[in-house]
Amino acid sequence: MKKQTILALAITAIIVAVSAEPAMAYVLLSPRRTWASTPISVRVYTAGNSTINDGDGGVTATVGAIKAWSVVSSATTNQRAVRGSAPSTIELNNNGKICTGSCLAATLTGYYSGSTIYDADVYTNTRYSYTSSRETDGCSGEFDMDGIMVHEVGHVIGIGHSNVAGATMYPTVSSCNINNRTLEADDRAAMTDLY
Amino acid sequence: MHRRLVIGTLLLVLALPLAASQFVPQDFDVVARESSFIVRGHVVDTYSAWDDAREVIYTYATVRVTRFFGEATGPDTLVVREVGGTVDGYTQEAIGFPAIRRGEQVVLFLSQWEDSGDYRIHAYNQGKYLVRERAGKEILVEDPVRQGEARLATPDRFHVEPLAETGLTIDEFASMVDEARAGGRTGKFTRVAQ
Numbered sequence: 001m002k003k004q005t006i007l008a009l010a011i012t013a014i015i016v017a018v019s020a021e022p023a024m025a026y027v028l029l030s031p032r033r034t035w036a037s038t039p040i041s042v043r044v045y046t047a048g049n050s051t052i053n054d055g056d057g058g059v060t061a062t063v064g065a066i067k068a069w070s071v072v073s074s075a076t077t078n079q080r081a082v083r084g085s086a087p088s089t090i091e092l093n094n095n096g097k098i099c100t101g102s103c104l105a106a107t108l109t110g111y112y113s114g115s116t117i118y119d120a121d122v123y124t125n126t127r128y129s130y131t132s133s134r135e136t137d138g139c140s141g142e143f144d145m146d147g148i149m150v151h152e153v154g155h156v157i158g159i160g161h162s163n164v165a166g167a168t169m170y171p172t173v174s175s176c177n178i179n180n181r182t183l184e185a186d187d188r189a190a191m192t193d194l195y
Numbered sequence: 196m197h198r199r200l201v202i203g204t205l206l207l208v209l210a211l212p213l214a215a216s217q218f219v220p221q222d223f224d225v226v227a228r229e230s231s232f233i234v235r236g237h238v239v240d241t242y243s244a245w246d247d248a249r250e251v252i253y254t255y256a257t258v259r260v261t262r263f264f265g266e267a268t269g270p271d272t273l274v275v276r277e278v279g280g281t282v283d284g285y286t287q288e289a290i291g292f293p294a295i296r297r298g299e300q301v302v303l304f305l306s307q308w309e310d311s312g313d314y315r316i317h318a319y320n321q322g323k324y325l326v327r328e329r330a331g332k333e334i335l336v337e338d339p340v341r342q343g344e345a346r347l348a349t350p351d352r353f354h355v356e357p358l359a360e361t362g363l364t365i366d367e368f369a370s371m372v373d374e375a376r377a378g379g380r381t382g383k384f385t386r387v388a389q
Contacts (some may be wrong), residue, residue: 029344030344103219
């Protein structure tokens, strides 16, 4: 094979490798479902998590973090979650009697036979220790509340677990891992698919 | 024993550095010791209903028990209550939680709910296996379908691959449970929860 041919093949291979997009492998909840309109209102109950030392138990940090999903509008609320009825509410200090034991956080979502999500509330297991983006005392064995809630709100808007390692909707994360605070291309593709 | 250790070590390597975003993986020994009952059974019926406060839909599964693992034994039939289900056309799901369906052949780790004497699957997805038959032996496989996931309502949800290439036979599993509940360590068989 001529040198020029080898060089051309090598350059082609490099171009293909560099330009290749990561495989999109997001998974939507099934049956496919969305909220009736956007922005999707997600509220964070003002009673924060006592293990987070950032002034309000992670409430402000969570309100900010979940805005990573551009279809979400977030704010605090003095109302606890009302199951079966909007708005979607996050409780950082309450396991909802469903998220105990080895559960870190859980999203309980509801829909009728159509394709519209009527409610989705998020509960947190208070037996674990958490940190937030506003906490300044470092992280040791704690779980990042910002990242956990960005992941859970992905479920709130209708996304399941992704097969792409590194995506926010990938099903696993280690303690002190803050990567889930930001969305990856796979997560954004899922959101764009839905809304 | 060698195969068990290989499976255990492989799964430990997969599981240890990770904590699921919704669940923290537990060691098999812990799950086995914390469970009230560990049973092999057949889900003969299910129904769903709201709780008294009409806040949560639970699915109640009647499990006909064919075998108890470990020293604890109980009734031939147990009712397992899990979050999620459909009532009057409204479906409530806890995303990623284990789903339990009529007709399944299962091995379940069971513990009691904190607020009642009802049983639930202990440690979420780590407490449920599907039972398959291979070469005349029963093997355990991880249930790949959780609440909210795509294959939940499709017929192929029962066509799943074994947990590991060689699978784990139900007798190997029984030995591991005995060892764990006796206070020993079983070879660190641990699953990655989702």
